[in-house]
């Protein structure tokens with residue numbers, strides 16, 4: 001029996017802000033953003049969008065295609081949680097009308113946790129192959145205005161159905177793991193923006209990649225030269241280039257497997273959406289599936305990283321016919337439909353983001369599910 005990703009779908013916030021606009025107001029060369037960090041735009045949420053509404057928008061096409069039968073577990077990975085106690089997936093369970101017979105939880109470890117969620121899903125399906133697990137990665141990546149991370153903000157969600165005999169990607173059993181207790185990026189409970197030691201976080205990311213790769217190989221993982229492509233966590237897409245170069249240096253110094261041209265198809269969505277934290281690496285996968293050549297039967301590597309810090313390297317093989325499962329036009333349509341906002345509106349929305357007490361939100365989202373506001377400390381969602 002093979003187990004893996006049976007279906008995958010994504011959504012982003014309905015607003016878009018161009019990094020050319022940010023560079024112009026900062027009085028710097030836009031080349032720093034376009035080439036230096038590899039980002040052109042960032043998706044931002046409207047007042048009535050959050051991690052739950054984006055998750056619902058990402059998951060809906062999967063449920064429409066496959067139904068809800070057999071989905072007894074929903075694991076929601078996020079580092080921009082909306083409640084300290086209640087899992088975001090319970091809100092999602094409600095708005096999607098999922099079966100009552102379900103275990104529904106949220107998991108956290110910075111940008112890494114969707115990978116843990118997938119591993120949990122693989123374990124559940126291994127024990128009971130009739131079950132399917134809905135994994136959601138959804139985040140709003142926010143940094144302070146005028147901080148080094150500001151240009152790497154973004155928002156988005158990826159939903160994946162983990163099942164036996166998957167139609168998209170068979171996930172192989174070997175993983176390479178790495179954890180170290182460090183302060184490269186974190187978000188204390190009283191803040192809605194992350195604190196980050198940017199340069200240090202790049203360094204820890206690369207150390208984690210090396211450590212996870214060595215553990216992957218020590219546990220019988222495949223050779224680097226056997227990977228057709230590697231999808232890396234992309235806090236900004238240029239990070240994937242740094243990662244590929246580092247891995248090639250230690251894993252295949254004389255070969256061509258580390259050719260950075262092989263990354264091109266994996267960065268298209270992230271360059272336009274920005275950092276989506278937990279969703280970022282799976283947006284890289286979706287970008288490859290949608291925009292790359294047909295790689296059926298080929299092995300794809302994955303390096304998942306979450307600051308703090310945890311890294312995992314694993315691999316999967318693309319299933320023949322996977323291209324026919326893709327909804328390429330739909331995600332590209334969502335990207336085109338985003339409403340562009342200018343610098344002043346971007347700044348205003350950033351400052352107005354942290355609202356407390358009871359309030360109602362303006363009706364702005366292009367999605368079917370909206371965050372309607374807060375009443376008596378309760379978050380309210382509406383479907384239409």
Ligand code: COA
Nearest residue numbers: 029031032035036037148149152196198199201202205235
């Ligand atoms: N044209 C082309 N490239 C340019 C440029 C220009 N006009 N101006 C600068 N650059 C390049 C720099 O040379 C640098 O390249 P390098 O990384 O290969 O050295 C890159 O653009 C970034 O410039 P830098 O001055 O290092 O940017 P910064 O100090 O503003 O910070 C980060 C970059 C990544 C540290 C910052 O965006 C950040 O803190 N991000 C959030 C944390 C994060 O994403 N961490 C990643 C691990 S999780």
